[in-house]
Amino acid sequence: MKRKLTLKLIAKELGVSISTVSKALRDSPEISEETREKIKAYAKLYNYKPNNIALSLKNRRTNTIGVIIPQIVHHFFTTVISGIEQEARDRNYNVIICLSNNGFDKEVENMELLANGSTDGFILSISKETMLKEDYHHLNEVIEQGMPVVMFDRVVEGISCDRVLIDDKAGAKKGVSHMIRTGCRKIGIITSEDYISVGRLRTEGYLDALDDYGIAANDNLILKLDNIDDLTEESKKRIEDFVTKNDLDGIFTVNEFFAVHATRVLTKLGKRIPEDVSIVCFTDGQLSENMIPSLTAVSQHGEEMGRKAASILIEKLEREDSETAPYDTAYIDTSLVERESTRKLNR
Amino acid sequence: MKRKLTLKLIAKELGVSISTVSKALRDSPEISEETREKIKAYAKLYNYKPNNIALSLKNRRTNTIGVIIPQIVHHFFTTVISGIEQEARDRNYNVIICLSNNGFDKEVENMELLANGSTDGFILSISKETMLKEDYHHLNEVIEQGMPVVMFDRVVEGISCDRVLIDDKAGAKKGVSHMIRTGCRKIGIITSEDYISVGRLRTEGYLDALDDYGIAANDNLILKLDNIDDLTEESKKRIEDFVTKNDLDGIFTVNEFFAVHATRVLTKLGKRIPEDVSIVCFTDGQLSENMIPSLTAVSQHGEEMGRKAASILIEKLEREDSETAPYDTAYIDTSLVERESTRKLNR
C-alpha cells in the first residue's frame, strides 16, 4: 500500500519545512516564486490532496451536513435527499445520511454520533417513535452546542430550529376541492392518527375544503390509521371495511399506499374509477404515476424541499450572528397532478 | 453556545493533566481509584463524548464506509443501502452515502472527496457514464492507496476488488420457467440492448429457460430497449407495438416499468391477466407489490446484497493481511415472488 502523501513527506523530499509547503500550495507571497513552483509541481505530480480529517480538526468545521431520516426505502425521502445533495454540492458541502428506522434510540444514537465532530449541522425528519415519546433532549443538546438544526416534513414544536414544511393543509384542500369541483359530494378520507403531524394537517385541509363548499363533515367518512409509511395487514382490512361500508363518490388519502389499496377494493366491488368514484392521494410518486388507472396526486416537490432545507442550514452555518438569528418556517407549495383517477373539470 | 467538553477542559477543571483524564476514562490501572472515579463522574455529569474527528486523525481510521450509488430515487438502491446500514451498525461502522447521478465527474469527485480521510473503504455501484467511458482511474487510485473497494450490481472487470452480484441469469430463468410450468408457450421478453450487462444476462436466462423446456426461441418475441432505468415515451411506443402485434401468452420483463406498461397495453386490449397472458418481471419493488393485478416478480434481495457487501468490506478492513487476500465475487440468490399476474401451479 502506497502511503498517502502529506505535507510532511513533501517537505522532507524537497528539503524545506512543512509550513513552506503549506504556504506554497496556498499561494502565499511569503514564498519565492521558484520554491512555490517547485512545490506545486511536486504536489501535482504526486497528486497531493489535503487530508479532510486534519482540516476539519484544525478548522473546527467539517463542511458536512448530517441528514437523519426515518427510512430510506421511501420515495419522498429520497427526493428530498436528492435536493439536499444538489444544494450541498453547489455550495461545497458534503452530506452524510443516517437512518433512524423510525426508532427513538437509533435517532438519538445517530445524532450523538454525528454531533461528535462529524457534521456542522443537521437536517432531519423526526421518527415516529420520537414523536410519540415527545422526548427531544437529543435535539436540544446539539442545538445547545451551537449546531444549527433544520427540521423538515415531520416536525415538532418547541425546538429552537428552522423548519421546512409542505403546506399539507393547503395541499389536501387543493386535492379535495378538485374532487368537489368535479362533482364529488360524498368524499371520504383515509388518513393517520392525529399525533402524526402530516396526517393531522391533511385531515384539516380535507375538512376545510368540505367547509368551503358547504358540505357537512361526517366522522364516519374519516378513517384514521396507525401507520402512514406502509400498508399493514391491519390497515388493509380497515380500508376494505371503510370503502365497502360507505358508498363514497370520492376518496382522498394521505399517501399512495392507501389510495392503491382503496383502488383495489373498489375494483373488486365493481366500481369504475373515476366514473363512480374519484381518487386523489397525497404524494406524487411511482405508484400514482404507474397505477392503472394512474392517480391524481398532490405533488410535494421533495427536491425543492431538500434544496430549501439545505439552503437554510448553510445560510445559518455561514453567518456569524446565527446564534441570535430568528428561526423561521418555510413552506413548500404543493401542486395537483391530474391523472386518470379523477374526472375532467368542465369549464 | 456552550463549547463542547474536551479532555483539556476536564483536565483544567479538575487540576490534573490531559493524559490523566484520558487514561482515567479508559480505565487505565496507572491512575488511582480515587482520581479515576472523580474524573469519570465529572465526564458523565457533563456528558463528555470524545471528538470523532480527533480520534480519526489519531487512529488513521474512521470506521466509516463510503457508499457511492448512481441514484437515490431508486427502490433497489435504497434497499441495498438499508442492508449496508444494518450490517454497518451491527459492526460499529458508520455509513456515508454519496450520489454520482449516473455521471462520471461526480463519481470521481465523490470518491476523491471521501478518500481524503473521510472513509476507510468503499461500496459502489458504478455509474452508467463511467461504464461507457471505461475510465476507472479513480477506482484504481483509491485501491492503490490501500482502501478496499466492493462493487455491487453494476460492476466492471479488471479492477482489484470484491464484487457482489445478483445472479441475473438464474433469476430470469427462474421467472420464465415458472411461466412455462404454468402453461405459457408463447413467451415474449422485454429487455435491454446487450451492452447493458444486466439486460444481457437476463435475456440469456430467458433463452436458457425456453431451451430447457424445448421451446424454440423466436427473435420476434424479444424486444430490446435502450434504457433500463426508466420508461421513455419511445419505449412506451415500442412496448405497445410489441404487445399488440404478438399474440403472447406470457411476458417477461427485465424491470417493473416495462411490466407495468405491458399490463396497461394488455388491459386496453381487453386481455385478462393471468388468464390470457401471464406477466413476470425482474425486480420486486413497490410497483410489483401494489399494481392491480400485483405482479409476480424476481426478487433481488437488495438488503441481503447490501449486508453482504458491507460484510465483505468490513472483513477486509479488519484483517491485517488484506493486501494479499484474494478478491472474490459473491452471488446473491434471487427468489420468485408469486402474485396475481401468473397462474397457480397445479401440483
Add this chain to the structure above:
DNA sequence: AAGTATAACTTAATCGATTTAGTTCGTTAG
C-alpha cells in the same frame, strides 16, 4: 558604519485525542 527594512524561510502553537517516555514521591531493602 550603524540601523532598519524586507524577502524567504523556519519554529512552534493549535485543533482533540492517545500513548510513550519521563518525573516525583514515598516505601522498603541492604
Add this chain to the structure above:
DNA sequence: CTAACGAACTAAATCGATTAAGTTATACTT
C-alpha cells in the same frame, strides 16, 4: 542512610494540516 523500586502522575510526541511569531541574510537608508 541511601539506593532501588513502584505507584501515580505529567510531559511531550503524534496524527496532518494552518498560521502567528520568530529567524536569517541581504539590501537599503542616513
